[in-house]
Amino acid sequence: MTQLTLADMRAYLGRSIASLNENKLRGVLAEIAFRDYLRTLGYADRVSAGGWIARSTGAGQFGRRAVVIFPETLQPGQKYAASGVHRPAPNGLHTVCAVFQQIGIAGYYCQPVVAAMGVAESVAWHAVRLGVPGNPTHEPLAVALRTLTPRTRQHNFLRYHTNTAQLPDLAVADEFSKEHLRVSLQTPFLVECSDVDGVLWGQQYTYPVEIKEKTEAADNRVGKYFGIDTGPFVKLAFYAAKRGNLRSLFVVREIDDPATRNLVAWWYITFDRLAEFASWVPQAGGTNMGGGRSTVVKIPKDQFSLLDTGALAQL
DSSP: OBOOOHHHHHHHHHHHOSOOOHHHHHHHHHHHHHHHHHHHTTOGGGBOOOEEEEEEOSTTTTTSOEEEEEEOOOOTTOOBOSSOOOOOOOHHHHHHHHHHHHTTOEEEEEEEEEOSTTOGGGEEEEEEEESSSSOOOOEEHHHHTTTSOBOSSOOOSOOOOOOOTTSOHHHHHHHHHHHHHHHHHHTTBOEEEEEEOEEEEOSSOEEEEEEEEEOOEEETTTEEEEEEEHHHHHHHHHHHHHOTTBOOEEEEEEESOTTTOOEEEEEEEEHHHHHHHSOSSOEEEEEOTTSSEEEEEEEEGGGOEEOSHHHHHHO
16 A cells, blocks of 8 residues: 655646646635535535546547546545555536536546555556446546547656645645646647536536636726636636536635635626626736736626525525
8 A cells, every 4th residue: 555645746746737826826725715615505515526628639639529537636645555446436426427428528537546655656547437327447547538639749747846835735635636637648648628626516407617716807898897718718618519407607706805815705607697798808817827828808797696505506
C-alpha cells in the first residue's frame, strides 16, 4: 500500500498548473464555498464532484466524440493499492452519467492507484463507464477511452514552476486529483478539455454548473452586471446544443471586494436566460484562469436570481 502527502500533491500542481493567478484562485475557492453553501441548505448530496469534459481534436476529428470524466478524490495520507481496487461510484454519478449518455456523451468514474510511495507521477487511473446498462468493467484510462484521437507526439504537461502556496490545504486534494486526471487524459490523446465545476441534479433536469466569484460591475449600456469569459460561455452553449434533460447554470458568489472576499449573495442564471440577455458586444477582461487574457460577455445582474432553498427546490 502506498500514499501521497499534501506536499507531494502541491509539488505536482506546481508543475502542471501554468498560473495560479487571482482569477484561478478565486474560482477554486468559489467551488469550495459553493459546496459548503449547499451543505448548509441540505443539498450536499445533490451535486457531484468536479471533473472534465473533453472532445477529440484534429482535422476531420474535431468535436466528433466527447466524454465526461470524474475522478475519485485522492486523499493525502490515505493508503492506496498499487493495482486496481475498485470502490463503488457515488450514487449521484450514475444519474449524472445517465443524462450525459442520453445526449451522446459517455461518462466515466476514474479511480486512482498509486504505484510508488510519495511519487505523484506514479498515480494511474482506472475508469468505469457509468449510466449504461449492465456491469461495465474497470479499465486503465487509456484503454477505456481508446476511441479518442491518439497523440502522435509527446508533450510535456509538467513543465511549469508555479508557486502553489496560496492554494489552501483543503483545496489541494481536489485540485490534484482533477489536474492529474487531466494530464493522464491529454498525455495519450489529442483532446481539448474544459473543467466541470460540478453537476447539480434537480427535480426535473440535470445541470452542469459553472461557478465563479465576482464583484458587481456596471456600465451605462448594460447597468449592473456580472461577466463570464467566452470559454465558459461557449461550453454552456455546447450543453444547450445537446439539450435532452441537460440544462446548465452559471452560479456567482458575489463578494464585496477581492481583498476581503466577504459574501454579498449567491446568484444563479440558467443558460437560456443568460443567452437571451448576454451583451452582443464582448469586452477585454483581465487575466483568465490559464494566465492569458480574457474576453468577457456581460450579463445584467437583474436577470440573475438568488440561489436559495426555494430556487433549488424548483430547479
